[in-house]
Amino acid sequence: DIQMTQSPSSLSASVGDRVTITCRASQTINDNLSWYQQKVGEAPKVLVSAASTLESGVPSRFSGRGSGTEFTLTITSLQPEDFATYYCFQSYSTFYSFGQGTKVVI
Amino acid sequence: VQLVESGGGQVKPGGSLRLSCAASGFTFSSYNMNWVRQAPGKGLEWVSFISASSTYIFYADSVKGRFTVSRDAADSSLYLEMTSLRPEDTAVYYCAREAWVGRPFIDFWGQGTLVTVSS
Numbered sequence: 001d002i003q004m005t006q007s008p009s010s011l012s013a014s015v016g017d018r019v020t021i022t023c024r025a026s027q028t029i030n031d032n033l034s035w036y037q038q039k040v041g042e043a044p045k046v047l048v049s050a051a052s053t054l055e056s057g058v059p060s061r062f063s064g065r066g067s068g069t070e071f072t073l074t075i076t077s078l079q080p081e082d083f084a085t086y087y088c089f090q091s092y093s094t095f096y097s098f099g100q101g102t103k104v105v106i
Numbered sequence: 107v108q109l110v111e112s113g114g115g116q117v118k119p120g121g122s123l124r125l126s127c128a129a130s131g132f133t134f135s136s137y138n139m140n141w142v143r144q145a146p147g148k149g150l151e152w153v154s155f156i157s158a159s160s161t162y163i164f165y166a167d168s169v170k171g172r173f174t175v176s177r178d179a180a181d182s183s184l185y186l187e188m189t190s191l192r193p194e195d196t197a198v199y200y201c202a203r204e205a206w207v208g209r210p211f212i213d214f215w216g217q218g219t220l221v222t223v224s225s
Contacts, residue, residue, distance in 0.1 A: 001167070034211035036150075043200060043215035044150065050209040087150050091210040094164050096140070096152040 002026050002090055006099035013104060017078045021102045023071045023088035032092035035064055035073045038101075039084045047086075048073065078104070107131040107214045109201045114219030121191050121223070127184040127201030127216055134182035135159075138204040140212060141175060141186050143197035143221075153199070154186065169195075191223045 003026040013019050023033065031051035036044040046055050048064035051071055061076045075082055083106055088099040113125040127139075141153040154175040155164045163175055174187040184201055198218040205213035 030209075032209045034209075036212075038150075043217055044212075045215075046211060046213055049205075049207060049211040049213075053207070055213070085149075089150075089152075089212070091204075094155075094162075095166065096155065098142075098150040098152060101149040 001095050002029060002093050002097055004088055004090055004097050004099040006088055006102050008102060009100065010103040010105060012106070013078050014106070015078055015080055019075045019078055019104060021073045021086055023073070023099050025069045025090055028068045029090045029092035031067045032090055033066065033071050034089045034091065036087045036089060037084045038087065044087065107203065109203065109214060109216035111199065111201050111216045111219035114199065114221045116222040116224060117191055118225050119192060119223055122187070122189045123191065123221060125186040125188065125199055125219060125221070129182045129184065129203070132203070135179040138210070139177060139184045140202045140204055142200045142202050144200070145197040156184070188221070193223050195221060196223045197221060
């Protein structure tokens with residue numbers, strides 16, 4: 001099975017900061033990688049698909065990059081509504097898997 | 107698009123439960139579907155996949171042999187039959203639609219239904 005490892009597990013940031021979250025796959029997954037944002041008490045929401053495609057309605061301050069085994073999600077100019085937990089998700093193998101999550105706190 | 111889960115509740119270890127997910131607002135029979143769960147205070151865990159025509163079905167190792175996913179195109183519903191439940195199965199269970207735009211990804215989630223396995 002493919003293991004997804006996110007770093008850091010949590011980070012402290014301020015409004016206006018640039019934040020980068022990394023996700024590494026235990027084997028190549030090409031660009032079968034998506035990113036999700038989850039706020040407390042809510043279902044996850046997709047931000048990025050196919051490693052770098054910003055989904056409809058997602059602010060342009062979010063961006064995704066990477067291919068193969070290493071991927072990043074960057075938030076430029078962090079906004080108050082961006083404080084949440086972020087997950088990467090691989091859909092390359094028949095057994096999908098999530099990263100363990102990165103909590104972005106004030 | 108709307109996905110509404112139901113059927114959660116409290117059950118004793120070794121017990122069974124059947125979750126349902128009612129889909130609306132899209133052509134259910136054209137989409138692959140997934141179940142994803144989240145234990146209290148923990149991260150997301152993929153549980154199961156079923157293809158649009160039910161031809162392909164996959165499970166996470168943690169539930170294989172105990173959980174069965176199925177779907178009914180006539181009433182646009184997804185199901186998860188859970189047996190031999192364990193305390194570690196306690197979680198919010200989400201029904202999730204899979205989109206395919208070059209690569210598969212989950213584009214819509216239900217609000218989740220809580221399953222608690224406890225004596």
